[in-house]
Amino acid sequence: MPRITVTVDGIRYDEEVEPRLLLVHLLRDRLGRTGTPIGCDTGNCGACTVMLDGKSAKSCSVLAVQADGCDVVTIEGLATGDRWHPMQTAFHQEHALQCGYCTPGMIMAAIDLLAEDPDPSEEAIREGLEGNLCRCTGYCNIVRAVRRGAQAMNEASEVTTS
């Protein structure tokens, strides 16, 4: 079986994997990162979105062997100690979830969007999250949360750079 090395949320793992093992199964079943859910079987829903070498990817559409040597960040790697990431806080404050199943993917996609566009318009947010489905909220609170998270992240970066 192929042997891979992968860094997940800052921790390095060496794993023997079957070639057909999906990255999302590696994360959940082998490494215990169950914060990343599996939503669909078609690559549509985006619930399993993680950062793969700094860019969003649907972990159900990546083989674990393809992630060999890569850096993976899941929803569980965002907080600093007990402090949530500003985007997690913004989703909480804006009540941007009901059942919460899509939330990890939404937050990862939102953070990915902000890396490209730190101050996105409502339209840019809706396009940036087009790969993530939410069946509860109607998206309005999610869009508001991304706006709020963007503001918080920009303020935080102003504090650190000034």
Added chain:
Amino acid sequence: MIPAAFDYVRPQSVEEACSALADAGDEAKVLAGGQSLLPLLRLRLAYPTALVDVGRLAELQGIRDESDHVFIGSMATHYDVVRSPLINAECPLVAMATATVADPAVRHRGTFGGSLAHADPAGDLPAVALALDCTFVVRSGSGEREIPAADFFVDYLEPALSPEEILLGVRVPKLGPGWGYHYEKFHRTAQSWAIVGVAAAVRRSNGSIEEARIGLTNMASIPVRARAAETALRGVAITPAVPGETNGGADPVRDACGDAAADTSPPADLHAQPDYRRHLARVLTHRAVLTAARA
């Protein structure tokens, strides 16, 4: 679902990849970004015996300016293509259509060459390659050959590649000044495939269309050119020249696009019947050509 078991090979060069494919036999598949292949494996719609992963091969990377054309390495991702200043300047139709592919996460991993070699007539890039008369450069153990876009798409999900051949990249001709472009896509949700798509490149002169090249997405088992409309559009005045003008009801571009669905054999599926797709082809061709002509 969990995919059926397969062998996995990660060659270090295109040469190794070709011999790995030759060794693995007919049931092997090339793995690029995996954004089309992995969903098929998970749904168990495909059972390859081996995957040859070419995703990291340096020889297949890169987007290069090569005098009269742009060479797009097959492993350039959709993300790379959309952001490439060279592609946006010299062959913007490629960037326009690529920006409509799926969603950001899929565009990060999905590749230009992978999408084309997948040869899905509902994919956005085959119609663009056809409209722009691109050339496909492929290699096998016995050497390199070139395949014109018109010969590359053989049938549904069937490119003109032999089992041991690998797509190195695609030459996209620079059409030069005077051309306008547009990709018009009709789909139900952000990530669903085009029910119909139209790739249009239009050369203008003195307020008229001198030449139109039109590729149709999802109007047959392969991407097709709207030849009848291309012929009918030659010399047609671009009126109304700006959106919103009524021009007394006359719309010669729309009239010329009336044959856009001629010689097509659109599929019937959950989303649309053939007659609806023919209707869409006419309407979307009109929109795409007029937008390209005004660009």
